[in-house]
Amino acid sequence: MSDTPARSKSRSAARLAAVQALYQQEMEKTPLPTLLHEFHHHRLGATIEDVEYADAEVDFFDDIVSGVHARSAELDGIIAGKLAKGWSLDRLDKPMRQILRAGAYELVARIDVPTGSVISEYVDVAKAFYDKREASFVNGLLDAVAKDVRR
Secondary structure, three states: OOOOOHHHHHHHHHHHHHHHHHHHHHHHOOOOHHHHHHHHHHOOOOOEEEEEEEOHHHHHHHHHHHHHOOOHHHHHHHHHOOOOOOOOOOHOOOHHHHHHHHHHHHHHHHHOOHHHHHHHHHHHHHHHHHHHHHHHHOOOHHHHHHHOOOO
């Protein structure tokens, strides 16, 4: 059990890095193998411009990034179904879309991770980019997704 805090920290780092990687992929259209290689060798656990990136659980990072990439249409449909009437995924900014996609992916595909942990972790990721209002939005939307996909 002594590995639990370290594992939790490395998974948190993997989630944040996954959102960053997915954002980069959307912005630059980086091919998935190139993207994963870049993060493995130059970002995860590295120090860039005096910013130290935490060691991330690489397999977990890879699963989130690859899973979101492979199932993006399905995930977008799930998320879009939970948005308020008149809203579309395109109205959300790119980092928010990646946070929601990664969270939805974990809720759909990683049943080994407790629902509360998934939601809490992506609320924390949202706080790294946004204010409280957006973090609350992530909480509510992922909670609604979880109620459908984790009955």
